[in-house]
Amino acid sequence: MTELQNIAKKLFDDGSINLLIGYSNNENGGTSAIFIDNSADIDKLIYNENCHQNLMVYFQKPEVKKFGKLAFVVSLPGLKSVLEIASENQIKDGDAYFIAIDKDGNPSLLQDFHQIEDFITNNQTKPPMGLLKLMEKINNMTREERWQYWTDEFSKCIKCYACRSVCPLCYCTQCITDINIPQWISTESSPIGNLDWHIARAMHLAGRCIGCGECMKACPVDIPLALLTANLNKSIAIHFGDEPGMKADYKYPLSHYKLEDKENFIR
Amino acid sequence: MSEFEPKIVAFVCNWCTYAGADLAGTSRIKYAQNVRIVRFPCTGRIDFMLLLKAFEEGADGIIVSGCHPADCHYTSGNYHARRRWMVFKDLLDFIGIDSRRIVFSWVSAAEGAKWAHLVNDTVSEIRNLGPMKEYKNLENVSSNKIGELIND
Amino acid sequence: MNSQNIYLPYKMRIEKITEEAPMVKTFKLAFVNPEDESNFEFKTGQFGEYSVFGAGESTFCIASSPTHKGYIECTFRKAGKVTTALYNCEEGDIIGFRGPYGNNFPLEDWEGKSVLFIAGGIGLPPVRSVIWNCLDLRDKFKDITILYGAKTVQDLVYKNELEEWAKRPDVKLITTVDPGGETPDWKGEVGFVPSILKKASPKGENAVAIVCGPPIMIKLTLPILLEIGFTEESIFTTLENRMKCGIGQCGHCAVGPYYVCKDGPVINYADLQLLPVEY
Amino acid sequence: MNNYKLITKQNLHSFFDALQPKNTIIAPKEINKKYYFKPVDKFEDIALDYIQTVLSAKSVLFPRSDTLFNYHRADGDYNIDEPSPIEKNTIVFGMKPCDASSFVYLSNFFLKDYQDKNIKERLEKLYIISLSCKEADNACFCTSVGSNPASTKGSDLNLTLIENDTYYVEVVTEKGQELINYSADLFQDTKEIDKSKYIANVPQKFDVEQAKQNIDSIFESPLWVKDSLACLGCGICAYACPTCTCFDIQDIGSQFNGSRVRNWDSCAFDLFTKHASGHNPRPVQSQRWRNRIKHKFEYSVENLGLISCVGCGRCIRSCPTSMNIVKTVQIFQGV
Structure with missing residues (x-):
């Protein structure tokens, strides 16, 4: 089990979340969003440099919201959108969990906006x-x-x-x-x-x-x-x-x- | 061929510039007749989409004008507008629309003469720039000619 | 053979505008070209696409009866872009109309039966076309009962015709308004359509019912109709969905494989239950 | 009326040159490593070895925005005039067999009850030269929907590249023969050959009959929600699809003059079914996804006897969230 999967599993085991949105390999050799609602599917969860979709887009989707407590796998742009959405009062501190992926691909669990702010400051990348x-x-x-x-x-x-x-x-x-x-x-x-x-x-x-x-x-x-x-x-x-x-x-x-x-x- | 007469649309706030334009009228100050004035409650209400619509409808130039800083009837509408215009102007530049075609100004209720000057200046500037051919060349209504059916 | 452009509208002149209720108007429309008029035929229950040039097309039923020749009427509530443009039209203006589209109420099958009309609010216009059609062929039907309800007295449409129907001995008219919607001199019932229906309980044997109104009214009315003896095949309604083309192509009105515009809008309760609930 | 011919690549160039002056030729063209159908006037501009274009060629019949008529106000009345019909014939050169077969569906659909004038006129002037697939990718699934990479369904001429830079030509229709007659001496007669060794191998991903039955029987299922969670409700799948026919009718212009225009629309949009009252029969995305799938495999079969999916895989390739129609069908196959 990867570190990412461990963090995810722990969230499910604690009962902290109902749905985890992350990435998995898809049928066409690419990656796409995966919606995991129980820990049995966790082995499909991956992260690599092909995982580009900004999953924070699902935060506002009614059918996703219905699940209850959410966790997102997010890299730098995703985390920036968390803060931006937060600044627009669409998400409150503690509304969701974020498994942040740093520039080396290592996951860590971030729970509040302060941690996210620090993470972003420490992981700045240059635009392409x-x-x-x-x-x-x-x-x-x-x-x-x-x-x-x-x-x-x-x-x-x-x-x-x-x-x-x-x-x-x-x-x-x-x-x-x-x-x-x-x-x-x-x-x-x-x-x-x-x-x-x-x-x-x-x-x-x-x-x-x-x-x-x-x-x-x-x-x-x-x-x-x-x-x-x-x-x-x-x-x-x-x-x-x-x-x-x-x-x-x-x-x-x-x-x-x-x-x-x-x-x-x-x- | 007759000389090009620019069409200017002026978006003005009700409390200052509109009153200023009114004063120009009551003071019998003559100014170019190319301008059509649209009155708004406040410059803060003047959305960028309105400016785009004016170009679409055939305007060659646009004047946007309101109260001087600190004079806004609603305290801060003009400050907000100022920021928005700054950014919008940059976007137009980036897209390649001549931002000289939009003139921003503060004209107070007492500045009838300034209004007249503003209109005259704008008209002569736009006259020099020529018709807003960029927008006029964008044919709005789709054509049924085959070959153009494929978006290209 | 030259095929016709099916999207070309007939040009119609607005002959008369009646303000029925707040935001609700009825237009009486006459054909601008006489040959269009002579070629035009429709049946009760059918609808058309009404258009204001520059605003677009909007769908509603033909609210007049096919027995009244030479004109058509439509009643609409100001809601979206096109209905707002229509609402702002004046008498003498030219608008577009194409149609008629859709199926119709099977009036021939109802001969010799009693007919019960149930309508709520702006649901009366499609029913009104059938009512006049039945009244013009009055001998062919047994009892005719009309139950019409609206939120308030003000919201009742076709007030003149309601009075006319009330006076006719061969029609039983029950009007009702929601509690709180009555005026001091209101003489009709007060209460929601389903409960008034239950109170009146017209006989369901050898009878058909036509129900049209807001979804919640229809939902609560249907069980009562079944209770008082109507069969599922004898209850008719007319569906409504967003429509654009009217001819089964644009896809907007599709409820499963069923196109409201082409296979409907008139449908009986038995068939309705076979459709997915996407209307 | 199948008859068979051969043409060398060099002669194909000459054939194109013979067709070009009198016809409008639409062909796949490479732009930034993606392929689009564009009007072409030089043979060199045509991409002959591509897997699939981003958008389908349906727009030659059913364009993104199609003027139905123009109106002008005069003296309180309106003058209405129709756009003038196209004069030249249109040849789509080198579309894939899956796309060609979509024209069978499109012509059935638009000419069934009410004959659509614009589309009928264009169809009469449309010639299709299809090109069998040498290569396929993961998204291709024509073999799962009853077609194959060398199908001649819907084509007037079909070309298959065989040995020595030579194309095997199947003349499928009278219209195909008409094209050949532009320069018949470029072609050489031959017998029917087995194309199978010259074409791409597209594995079958589901059984279409089975899929129809399964999708038919399932309306209420939590799987629809689960399968469509990733869907964000944009219109790419429908706009890229060669058989999606839904449209919207809008007036462009003022009350004085303008046009009534038919635009593409997509059942994935929230606004597609929303009433003016605010009531929406399909309020959430899973219902819209269900409608798309069921329309492709169930509703269009009921209405036209044809499934409205040709297996081109465009919706799969272009979906920003990797929604996959094949996966959905497979899920319901397993139920």
């Missing part, structure tokens, strides 16, 4: 180089080139909303695209409808996105969606010095203000 390079490339383009780049990318969008579904922070019970009085975002997949959707999604995640990159991985047509939120987070860091997913008492930068905020762009 590919993403940074692409961001730099786009920022170095002329405005016309950038527009061309993004309209080309957005034109591929088929509006399957997988980017929204896999995001642990897209938990609104009614998304702006689902509102039709007025129809903010056109339902068809058209250049304007797609542009509206991606701008709205990015803005609604500005200063909240913890950068797990799941939206980009889920996108069937490979739109580099994470760039939009990453770039927004960059400007938020520059303007306000805030970074989401680091503290449970984080204040959403767009819901408060400072008197001395920059206003040189305002006439």
Whole structure:
């Protein structure tokens, strides 16, 4: 039995949890989420570098919530989303258990937000180089080139909303695209409808996105969606010095203000 | 061909800029007639989606204006708006929409002349930028031509 | 042969608007093109797709009777995007209509029987089409009883027609409002539809019942109908689900293999029990 | 009307060049190591050795957004005009046999009771050249749903790569013959050959008859919930699926002018069944997953006599949470 499985087994044996959400190997040679509701299935629980899905997305799923007390296997991005969700008052300290996987792949059980905060500080990783390079490339383009780049990318969008579904922070019970009085975002997949959707999604995640990159991985047509939120987070860091997913008492930068905020762009 | 006349939509707050624009009117200050004013309770209410809709509906430029800092009727709406615009402007830049097409300003109820200047300046700037062709080139209604049926 | 575009609507002019209850309006619609009118036929229980150009389509039943020619009526409550746009229409406006779709109430099978109509709230419009159809063929049926309930007196729709039916000697009309919904001069019953039904207990032998209303009303009414002698085959209702195409293709209204738009909306209780509970 | 021919890879290029000027050719194209159907005008752009495209070719019949008609307001009345029909024929070049067989389902579905005009017109002008599979992956399961990697069902022409860079061509329909006639001398007559040694081996993962029966009999079961816990309710599976036909009808535009448009929709969305009153007949994801599976293997059989799954495996490959229709069927097989 692996260390991870031991921790999980202990949680079941104590009766601390009713459902554990972790990773297992799937039929197609990849890994996927596994929902374990009794200790008999624990031997299927694994963790390796292929386990990328941000499992915190299940925290808000009604059918998962029904099980009762939950435990999640989470790596760094997952833990950041825990703190971000916590800062938005969607999860309270002690609502769930987190089996954190550190950068060397070792599991440890974290129970309160302080432990998670410390863990994140000690396990910081750099964002993937590919993403940074692409961001730099786009920022170095002329405005016309950038527009061309993004309209080309957005034109591929088929509006399957997988980017929204896999995001642990897209938990609104009614998304702006689902509102039709007025129809903010056109339902068809058209250049304007797609542009509206991606701008709205990015803005609604500005200063909240913890950068797990799941939206980009889920996108069937490979739109580099994470760039939009990453770039927004960059400007938020520059303007306000805030970074989401680091503290449970984080204040959403767009819901408060400072008197001395920059206003040189305002006439 | 006639000269390009920019269409400007102004999103203004009820308490300061709208009153300021009103003052410009009652003071008989002449300013460019390209602007359509939409009145909001507060700049804090002006959602970015509204700005996008204005572009979609054919605006070439947008003015967003409200109370000066510390003057907000609701104490802090303009401070919140200021932050949101800062971030939204950066996003537009990143996507390649010319953020010069959106002009942010504080115009108080006493600043009729400032309002007139703001509109005139904006109109001449947008006139120089030309029509918002980026949005106009995005054909909204899908076409049934085969070949375009495949999303590409 | 040139195939027709099945999504092209008939253009209809709003002839008359009646405000039935808060947020509820009835439109009387006439065909703009005379040839559309002469080609148009429908049966009671069928529905159509009503559309406001720019807002989209919405589904409701044809609330008038096929015996009343030259126009159709629809009654709707302002709820979503399209019904809000419809609600804001004025007399003389042009709207779209396509239909009729779906099956119908098997009126021929009911000849010689008594007919009991039970409706709750905005469930009366589909039933009203059948009521008028039966009243226009009054000789073919035995007793006709109408039991209609709404939350408050204000919420009762077709108030003029309720008065008209009340006056007719060949119709027994019972109206009821929920406790607390009555006004000082309310002369009808006070209570929920199922309990009023139990009190009235019309005979179930050689009779059919048509039930339409909110799901909870239907759920509680059905056992009472069975109790007073109706068989499962003699209880009819009309289903409602989100619909888009009306012709069994878009998939929204599917309840298992059954498409409410194509195989329904009229269904008897015996068949209803065979379907998964997804309506 | 099967007859059999051979064509070399070089001649296939010439054949493409003969077809290209007069037709719109849609073919798989590689973009960032994934494959998509795109309009192509050069033979070199076509990917001939791919396993599966991300999205199916159903959009040549049933596009993501399809204009039903346009309206314009004039003098208080509305003028309605229909989009002009396509002029050129469309050839889908090199789709896999599983995709080709999906067109049998699609044409049955859309032309059954009410004939859909847009789809009928496109179908009349559609030619399908399919390409037998040399390779398959874990997600492929065509053999489990009554097809195989060299099936000619739904195709007009089927190509199978045999020895020496030569393709074995089966002319399946009159339409296929029409295509051959563009440049008949490029082809060489031959006898029927056994394709089985030239095609991918796709192991059978379940018995479809058994699956139909099992899925048919189980509606209420905790397994539906357990099996669908990972499902997050996005629309990829339905959008990637070659046989998913659900759609939504919306008006795009203002009250003065615009279009009524048909968009893809997915039964996985919460909004799919939600009434304006707020009542939702399928309020939770497991019910939506159940509906998808039962529709594929039970409901469409009842309505059309065909299962609506061709075993292309796209839903499995593209699902962000690795939901697996094969696994679900297998679970119910074991009940």
